[in-house]
Amino acid sequence: MGLPLDYAIRNLGRSPVRLGLSLAGSTLVALLALTAAGFVRGMDRSLATQGSPDNVLFYGAGSEESIERSEINPAVPALVEAHVPGVRRRAEVPYISPEVHIQTTVRRSPEDPQNPQVLVRGITPAAWLVHSGARVTEGRAPEAGRDELLVGRLVHRRLGLTPEELGPGSRLWFYDRYWTVVGRFESAGSVAESEIWCPLSDLQIATRRENLSCVVVTFDSPDGFDNADIFARQRLDLELVARREQDYYGALARFFAPVKLLVWITAVLIASGGLVGGLNTMYAAFASRVREVGALQAMGFGRATIVKSLVQESSLAAAAGTFVAIVLAVLFLNDLTVQFSLGAFGLAIDGVAVLLGIAAGLVVGICGAIPPAIRCLRLPITEALKAA
Amino acid sequence: MRWTCVSMVILATSVLMAGCDDPADAPAARRGTDAASTLPAGLLLTAAPPEPRNIADLRDTARPGARVVLRGVVAGRAEPIASNRAMLTLLDAAIRTCDSVPGDSCPTPWDACCEPSDVLARHSATIQVVDESGQPLRVSLSSMPGIRPAARLVVTGKVRSGGEGSLVVDADGIFVER
Numbered sequence: 080m081g082l083p084l085d086y087a088i089r090n091l092g093r094s095p096v097r098l099g100l101s102l103a104g105s106t107l108v109a110l111l112a113l114t115a116a117g118f119v120r121g122m123d124r125s126l127a128t129q130g131s132p133d134n135v136l137f138y139g140a141g142s143e144e145s146i147e148r149s150e151i152n153p154a155v156p157a158l159v160e161a162h163v164p165g166v167r168r169r170a171e172v173p174y175i176s177p178e179v180h181i182q183t184t185v186r187r188s189p190e191d192p193q194n195p196q197v198l199v200r201g202i203t204p205a206a207w208l209v210h211s212g213a214r215v216t217e218g219r220a221p222e223a224g225r226d227e228l229l230v231g232r233l234v235h236r237r238l239g240l241t242p243e244e245l246g247p248g249s250r251l252w253f254y255d256r257y258w259t260v261v262g263r264f265e266s267a268g269s270v271a272e273s274e275i276w277c278p279l280s281d282l283q284i285a286t287r288r289e290n291l292s293c294v295v296v297t298f299d300s301p302d303g304f305d306n307a308d309i310f311a312r313q314r315l316d317l318e319l320v321a322r323r324e325q326d327y328y329g330a331l332a333r334f335f336a337p338v339k340l341l342v343w344i345t346a347v348l349i350a351s352g353g354l355v356g357g358l359n360t361m362y363a364a365f366a367s368r369v370r371e372v373g374a375l376q377a378m379g380f381g382r383a384t385i386v387k388s389l390v391q392e393s394s395l396a397a398a399a400g401t402f403v404a405i406v407l408a409v410l411f412l413n414d415l416t417v418q419f420s421l422g423a424f425g426l427a428i429d430g431v432a433v434l435l436g437i438a439a440g441l442v443v444g445i446c447g448a449i450p451p452a453i454r455c456l457r458l459p460i461t462e463a464l465k466a467a
Numbered sequence: 468m469r470w471t472c473v474s475m476v477i478l479a480t481s482v483l484m485a486g487c488d489d490p491a492d493a494p495a496a497r498r499g500t501d502a503a504s505t506l507p508a509g510l511l512l513t514a515a516p517p518e519p520r521n522i523a524d525l526r527d528t529a530r531p532g533a534r535v536v537l538r539g540v541v542a543g544r545a546e547p548i549a550s551n552r553a554m555l556t557l558l559d560a561a562i563r564t565c566d567s568v569p570g571d572s573c574p575t576p577w578d579a580c581c582e583p584s585d586v587l588a589r590h591s592a593t594i595q596v597v598d599e600s601g602q603p604l605r606v607s608l609s610s611m612p613g614i615r616p617a618a619r620l621v622v623t624g625k626v627r628s629g630g631e632g633s634l635v636v637d638a639d640g641i642f643v644e645r
Contacts, residue, residue, distance in 0.1 A: 315556065320545075
């Protein structure tokens with residue numbers, strides 16, 4: 080014969096203080112799990128969505144670790160168009176995007192004491208072909224020759240401004256001149272959202288450089304990489320390397336693997352503290368109910384049945400705490416901007432993160448109840464009935 | 468009625484079977500164009516060809532179609548051997564690689580990153596093994612014994628392109644120096 084679920088539910092209300100402590104403990108543990116998972120998922124998403132399977136990057140040999148250090152011949156886009164088969168085209172326009180990537184200090188004015196580093200990308204209209212996830216969400220695309228620029232959705236965070244302060248019409252200062260913000264863009268959650276995009280020719284004039292950082296090419300199929308690699312290996316005079324865009328950003332993601340591991344370790348350590356706190360609460364809760372448990376045993380309820388009921392009770396409290404944590408995470412943590420060396424990304428409280436939060440809550444509910452329940456049931460029935 | 472039912476069952480079975488690809492057939496169909504090639508039998512030489520020349524010397528004089536013998540090291544970039552094409556980058560042995568610099572702990576010393584890139588370009592050649600259409604074979608030269616980054620080679624072959632641009636040689640013989 081089992082104890083009714085109603086028994087476990089009613090027991091929860093017997094001590095509102097203890098219930099509150101249990102709720103707070105499980106909420107904290109689940110919230111930590113959600114935050115850690117949201118951080119890792121957000122970072123992965125920002126780097127994964129940056130790379131398209133059909134895109135190949137041409138950049139300088141010897142600059143494999145960072146495109147910003149790369150300098151390649153400005154004739155490369157034309158040479159690629161002429162000699163590399165399989166490049167995707169639309170209305171005879173090839174998907175070949177010459178780009179300059181520069182990490183530089185961007186201020187609101189020359190007197191601004193802040194020194195935030197932002198990646199500025201010089202582009203041509205072909206960038207909108209190869210970076211298919213990017214789109215202008217506010218304002219318009221910048222025009223060459225007018226020192227105009229587009230800001231990514233998360234750039235304001237890098238600059239310590241509000242989105243409104245960095246809207247169309249505002250101005251930024253870098254490379255000894257003012258640039259006018261004419262719009263905002265997003266890029267499917269990738270790190271490009273913390274970049275500034277401006278016309279390639281304007282950036283080349285401002286930086287007094289003629290060469291490019293890289294050329295991004297979209298092929299008709301992922302097999303196009305072979306053609307790109309043959310071209311780069313045969314034209315040693317161009318000092319080029321061809322690499323799949325996904326591989327480049329995959330390598331960057333691997334570079335940040337220790338950071339993600341550190342986040343998980345920190346979350347587990349703090350969550351362990353929460354779990355121990357929960358255990359303590361449950362020990363106290365069950366210790367005061369030794370006589371009640373003894374009475375249940377005297378009435379004929381088996382030990383397994385009693386443990387099951389106690390676990391139900393603990394799990395219910397943990398589930399409620401987890402629910403609160405999920406609501407808090409979705410409302411306040413989802414898409415919260417986190418800055419890192421490559422730019423910024425938003426915490427991603429997605430399905431996987433929620434599942435991990437629920438799992439953490441369940442662990443608290445089950446593991447938090449079993450040891451105190453066993454301790455409670457260890458006493459002989461006669462002694463338990465006499466307990467204070 | 469019974470024949471109608473039987474016909475419908477046969478028709479449905481045929482449609483289902485036609486709609487299902489045999490998974491084993493799919494790669495075979497693709498292999499028609501993407502098949503991995505095999506390297507020519509006599510490509511690996513057992514004796515060093517005589518009178519090998521430096522890449523930098525050949526670079527200025529070699530004309531397309533000329534037969535050449537050149538010596539060098541599999542080096543000049545982080546991945547000097549292509550992973551799925553019969554191509555490698557050969558660098559003049561005179562160019563120092565990072566392992567010759569005291570205290571350098573570069574994980575890929577053969578990329579010679581301690582040398583200026585224009586020097587590397589001038590002293591490098593692309594060695595490839597091609598099919599009848601002139602395309603590099605779909606097989607990595609690393610499948611040949613002894614061919615790995617930093618290996619010293621003597622290569623015989625025909626110049627595909629040279630002069631002002633880069634030196635590309637269609638190899639027909641490769642000797643690995645021990």
